[in-house]
Each structure stands twice: as C-alpha cells, then as structure tokens.
Amino acid sequence: MANQVVVPEGASAQPENNLQYRRHFSLIVTGTNIDGPNGLDLSALHCKFSVKRSSNMTPNCADIRVYNLDQNTALKIKKQYTQVIIQGGYNSNFGVIFKGNIKQVIIGRESATDTFIDLNCGDGDLAYNYAVVNTSIASGSSMADQLKQITAPMTSLQTALGGTQPEFQPTILPRGKTLWGTSRDYLRTFAQQNDLTWSIQNEQVEFIRQQGYAPGEAVVLTSKTGMIGTPQQTNIGVNVVCLMNPLINPGRRIKIDNASVAQLKIDLGNPKDPVNLAPPLTADGVYYALVIEQQGDNRGLDWYSKVICCTVNPSTNPINSVPVSYGP
Numbered sequence: 022m023a024n025q026v027v028v029p030e031g032a033s034a035q036p037e038n039n040l041q042y043r044r045h046f047s048l049i050v051t052g053t054n055i056d057g058p059n060g061l062d063l064s065a066l067h068c069k070f071s072v073k074r075s076s077n078m079t080p081n082c083a084d085i086r087v088y089n090l091d092q093n094t095a096l097k098i099k100k101q102y103t104q105v106i107i108q109g110g111y112n113s114n115f116g117v118i119f120k121g122n123i124k125q126v127i128i129g130r131e132s133a134t135d136t137f138i139d140l141n142c143g144d145g146d147l148a149y150n151y152a153v154v155n156t157s158i159a160s161g162s163s164m165a166d167q168l169k170q171i172t173a174p175m176t177s178l179q180t181a182l183g184g185t186q187p188e189f190q191p192t193i194l195p196r197g198k199t200l201w202g203t204s205r206d207y208l209r210t211f212a213q214q215n216d217l218t219w220s221i222q223n224e225q226v227e228f229i230r231q232q233g234y235a236p237g238e239a240v241v242l243t244s245k246t247g248m249i250g251t252p253q254q255t256n257i258g259v260n261v262v263c264l265m266n267p268l269i270n271p272g273r274r275i276k277i278d279n280a281s282v283a284q285l286k287i288d289l290g291n292p293k294d295p296v297n298l299a300p301p302l303t304a305d306g307v308y309y310a311l312v313i314e315q316q317g318d319n320r321g322l323d324w325y326s327k328v329i330c331c332t333v334n335p336s337t338n339p340i341n342s343v344p345v346s347y348g349p
Contacts, residue, residue: 041247041264045115046319047108048085050123050140052101061094061102063087069323070107072119072315074144076220076229076271078209081144083107083119086137095138099126104179105142109265109317109324116267118315120223122147122179145221148180152204160197164189164215170200171207172226183225185236189215220271227272234309234333235272242277249325252277254285256299258308258331265324269313275330279306300332309333
C-alpha cells in the first residue's frame with residue numbers, strides 16, 4: 022500500500038553534465054480537502070504512462086497505468102482523489118512533465134497475476150470546459166486588467182494565470198463592457214487581439230507570440246545529450262526522439278545539428294502534393310517544439326521524449342504558400 026508523502030516541487034533544472042543515467046520517477050495523486058499539500062506516492066510501484074502536450078489551446082492529456090496497487094487504495098483513489106503529478110527524467114535532469122486533474126479511473130485485471138488502475142487525466146480540463154466569465158469591466162481597463170477578469174473563474178478549477186507573460190497591446194477600453202461566456206472563448210479572442218497563442222501547461226495559462234517561442238535557452242539535442250536515432254525532416258520542420266527530457270516543453274526551442282537530419286522523402290506518385298514541400302533546414306538548426314509525447318515505463322524499456330518540431334518562422338515554410346480551397 023502506498024505511503025503518504027509531501028508533494029515535491031519538481032522544477033526542471035539544466036543538467037550539470039551530459040551524462041544521463043539512473044532514471045528518476047515520481048507519481049503522486051492528490052485530492053482537494055483530503056491531504057492538503059500531501060498526497061499518495063505511487064512511485065515505487067510498476068507504472069506506465071503516456072503524456073501528450075502541445076502549444077494548442079486544447080488541454081494536454083496523460084494516460085497512466087499503475088500495477089498491483091492495494092485494492093482498498095485503488096478504490097480510495099477512484100472515489101476521493103482528483104489530481105495527479107508526474108515527474109520524470111534522470112538524476113541530472115528531473116522535473117514535472119505533467120500536472121492535471123483525474124478525469125476517469127478504471128480498475129481492472131491485466132492477467133491472472135496482475136491487476137491495474139488506469140488514470141485518464143487532463144491538464145486544465147475542468148477550467149477549459151467549465152470556467153464561465155460573468156462580470157463587467159470598467160472603462161480605462163488595460164489588456165492585463167481584462168485578462169485577470171477572464172482567467173479569474175479558472176482559479177477555482179485548479180488553473181491559474183502563469184506568472185510570466187509577454188507584452189500586450191497598449192489598448193485601453195474607451196468604455197465599460199460586460200463579459201458573459203466561457204473563459205476559453207474570451208482567451209481565444211484576447212490572444213488574437215494581441216498576436217499570441219495560448220495554452221494550458223501544468224495548470225497554468227501561458228501565452229506565446231505568433232511566430233515566437235517560449236523564453237529560455239534552446240535545448241541542445243545530440244547523441245551525447247540523449248538524442249536517439251536520426252531526426253526526420255517533415256513538411257513542417259523536424260521530428261526527433263530523445264531520452265526523456267523534462268526541459269522540453271511546448272514552445273521551447275530545440276537545437277539540432279542539421280547534418281544529422283534525414284531529408285524528407287517525397288511521394289513520387291503525387292509529386293505536386295503539398296506534403297512534399299519541406300521547409301529549408303534552418304541555418305542555425307533551431308526549431309520550435311510543437312508537440313511533445315513522453316513515453317515512460319519505470320520498470321521497462323520505454324523512457325523517451327518524441328518531439329514534433331516546426332520552423333521558428335512559419336513564413337519560410339513553402340507549404341504556407343499553397344492556396345487552400347474551402348469549397349464553393
């Protein structure tokens with residue numbers, strides 16, 4: 022049976038060296054008004070997980086399977102626990118790779134000897150679906166003031182506005198207005214007005230500039246820092262696989278040696294198809310992490326980060342010059 026522990030902070034840090042050995046893993050479930058800052062630590066059990074995160078506004082998701090958990094503890098999790106925190110990586114590079122709410126719990130048996138509990142989780146899923154704005158904004162309010170009102174209903178649903186935000190337009194409301202609708206719809210409008218994209222990352226609302234990237238140094242991927250196999254060029258950028266790296270987040274820059282990238286193979290059966298148009302490999306080898314999938318098994322072989330990268334400046338991608346027909 023799992024023991025109660027205090028949830029660790031788990032902030033990622035830049036590895037002190039290039040050596041990646043001794044996997045480090047933590048899985049903690051918590052519940053509002055159950056344990057306060059404490060939770061149930063399931064890290065010592067056999068766990069498999071798949072985490073998918075992107076810079077899109079659709080909530081990130083995680084599927085977790087824990088084996089041979091005490092039946093009473095499994096029932097307690099199903100009835101009372103609401104949140105989960107996954108941390109992974111190595112001793113030299115360890116941090117949070119997912120934080121969100123538990124949407125569904127399934128208890129079952131995989132074989133004659135092994136039972137399991139599945140946790141289907143979403144990052145900011147409650148706030149995305151149920152946060153509703155119902156307020157008035159006074160004349161003279163700035164963009165930052167409006168944003169606080171839009172995200173205020175999300176706070177009670179375990180999602181808050183991130184601490185560091187880009188600069189907004191200096192627009193001031195000439196007159197007051199009433200807001201009524203879902204927070205996500207107002208966030209979409211707010212992002213468009215400020216030339217931004219928005220998403221929820223580890224239960225925080227974050228913004229990134231259009232044709233921009235998240236702050237911080239680029240994560241360098243080479244064979245010495247965990248890159249596996251050969252990166253593959255695509256029609257939007259590059260796909261790359263590496264050892265699990267919690268530093269790679271949506272919007273973060275990735276630096277890859279372009280000499281190691283396999284060129285896109287075109288479809289000769291339909292050479293004019295837009296999927297055959299590949300953007301040029303960037304001169305500095307820097308790309309934008311669009312989608313990150315973390316695959317982990319703390320007692321198996323899987324311990325990877327699969328990253329879909331795109332060019333930092335999409336205007337250089339020839340596929341964007343292809344006319345799109347939306348029908349008559």
